[in-house]
Amino acid sequence: MDAMTRSNDTFNDMSGVIAADRAHIWHHLAQHKPFETVDPRIIVEGKGLRVWDAKGKEHIDAVSGGVWTVNVGYGRESIAKAIYDQVLKMNFFGGAAGSVPGALFAEKLIAKMPGLSRVYYANSGSEANEKAFKMIRQISARHHGGKKYKILYRNRDYHGSTLATMSAGGQNERNAQYGPFAPGFVEVPHCMEYRKQWDVENYGLRAADAIEEVILREGPDTVGGLCLEPMTAGGGVITPPEGYWDRVQEICQKYNILLHIDEVVCGMGRTGTWMGYQNYGIKPDFVSLAKGVASGYAAISCMVTTEAVFDMFKDDPNDPLSYFRDISTFGGCTAGPAAALENMRILEDEDLLGNTLRMEKRLMGNLSNLMDKHRVIGDVRGKGLFCGAELVADRGTKEPADEKKVAAVVADCAAQGVLIGMTNRSLTGLNNTLTFAPPLIATGDDIDAITHAVDIALTKVFS
Numbered sequence: 001m002d003a004m005t006r007s008n009d010t011f012n013d014m015s016g017v018i019a020a021d022r023a024h025i026w027h028h029l030a031q032h033k034p035f036e037t038v039d040p041r042i043i044v045e046g047k048g049l050r051v052w053d054a055k056g057k058e059h060i061d062a063v064s065g066g067v068w069t070v071n072v073g074y075g076r077e078s079i080a081k082a083i084y085d086q087v088l089k090m091n092f093f094g095g096a097a098g099s100v101p102g103a104l105f106a107e108k109l110i111a112k113m114p115g116l117s118r119v120y121y122a123n124s125g126s127e128a129n130e131k132a133f134k135m136i137r138q139i140s141a142r143h144h145g146g147k148k149y150k151i152l153y154r155n156r157d158y159h160g161s162t163l164a165t166m167s168a169g170g171q172n173e174r175n176a177q178y179g180p181f182a183p184g185f186v187e188v189p190h191c192m193e194y195r196k197q198w199d200v201e202n203y204g205l206r207a208a209d210a211i212e213e214v215i216l217r218e219g220p221d222t223v224g225g226l227c228l229e230p231m232t233a234g235g236g237v238i239t240p241p242e243g244y245w246d247r248v249q250e251i252c253q254k255y256n257i258l259l260h261i262d263e264v265v266c267g268m269g270r271t272g273t274w275m276g277y278q279n280y281g282i283k284p285d286f287v288s289l290a291k292g293v294a295s296g297y298a299a300i301s302c303m304v305t306t307e308a309v310f311d312m313f314k315d316d317p318n319d320p321l322s323y324f325r326d327i328s329t330f331g332g333c334t335a336g337p338a339a340a341l342e343n344m345r346i347l348e349d350e351d352l353l354g355n356t357l358r359m360e361k362r363l364m365g366n367l368s369n370l371m372d373k374h375r376v377i378g379d380v381r382g383k384g385l386f387c388g389a390e391l392v393a394d395r396g397t398k399e400p401a402d403e404k405k406v407a408a409v410v411a412d413c414a415a416q417g418v419l420i421g422m423t424n425r426s427l428t429g430l431n432n433t434l435t436f437a438p439p440l441i442a443t444g445d446d447i448d449a450i451t452h453a454v455d456i457a458l459t460k461v462f463s
């Protein structure tokens with residue numbers, strides 16, 4: 001790894017860049033009114049898990065590029081070189097043809113995903129999810145007389161920003177004002193035990209049974225797929241309760257429903273296993289991957305499926321409509337798989353999955369200590385290096401903390417030079433969870449620096 005220092009020549013005069021940004025950029029997920037008086041954040045350089053903004057201010061990045069993507073950290077020369085070498089030789093050819101890094105990365109990926117065997121390349125998490133939706137629809141059309149077309153999704157889960165993935169989106173604030181949505185998507189209840197919907201002993205079983213209730217209500221012969229995050233990420237960092245996943249798997253088998261796991265956030269080591277679902281013994285039919293696949297060095301996403309699903313699309317070569325008639329132009333870019341191959345080598349050679357598990361203990365331990373000190377922390381949850389601290393006004397009633405105050409904690413940490421996140425425009429009244437997802441290279445000292453900043457911010461904002 002390079003030394004974690006920035007170069008000296010980058011920050012000489014950023015005023016032109018800032019002016020161009022203010023004049024022309026429409027930032028993601030941002031209300032722009034404040035930018036009339038405050039400069040937008042522009043990130044100029046990154047090394048390890050530190051980033052520098054246009055004013056030269058250094059930040060520890062506990063959000064892996066804002067949206068949990070840069071798993072192996074910034075400034076990786078070997079990934080830059082892998083991309084350079086590949087694109088010089090062959091940068092792009094449409095995905096109806098193969099590519100050298102495409103084939104080699106698929107082989108390496110599949111070796112980590114027993115039971116799965118086929119990789120379909122695209123370039124965003126939303127798009128990868130839509131590939132699975134389309135396959136489920138086509139399987140319904142070809143094998144179930146078009147009847148088994150419904151796709152279930154879970155309240156609080158998020159699967160992307162396109163209209164089809166928003167139709168499978170369980171976050172009301174993300175969806176508000178963008179309807180009407182596509183028909184054929186049906187919501188099932190979330191499984192978050194901290195905010196119980198049922199007063200029962202075995203919460204995991206009860207929450208999974210709620211999915212079966214929806215299937216029975218809709219008619220099992222109309223439900224083709226169930227799309228779930230292994231651990232709900234942006235919807236509140238929700239770890240599944242004991243017994244939940246075994247029962248979900250049973251239900252899918254019972255009603256012949258294809259199980260689609262959205263690993264866009266949890267995939268590629270984020271939870272300390274290659275895939276989040278591997279923590280729970282799940283056997284998925286579809287797995288979608290994006291963010292950490294190439295750690296943001298190139299745009300790439302993958303929809304991974306089984307040979308059984310693949311075979312269904314070649315069983316009648318005489319039918320011109322029998323195969324998957326889908327294309328993703330930039331799924332043919334070779335920079336993505338070239339970067340992904342090197343990204344995976346780094347994850348393995350540097351034992352970043354092992355580091356993630358070690359640092360999970362440190363992060364969860366530190367957050368639990370903060371919980372002892374700050375009554376505003378109502379719950380601490382997470383897996384690997386994706387953890388959350390839910391802030392509440394009252395521990396007894398679990399009334400969520402004022403969202404503006406939660407945002408003030410995030411802002412104060414940023415002022416201290418530590419970037420943390422919070423659940424953002426997800427569910428009304430429930431944007432109250434601080435989120436922590438540093439690059440998987442984080443050290444114990446980095447984790448301590450992150451939680452120290454949170455300690456100071458909580459004291460300032462809530463006392």
Ligand SMILES: Cc1ncc(COP(=O)(O)O)c(C=O)c1O
Nearest residue numbers: 124125126158159160264265290
């Ligand atoms: C769980 C999950 N699925 C899908 C997506 C969509 O990915 P993308 O923004 O690459 O389309 C996201 C994005 O945050 C996500 O968190």
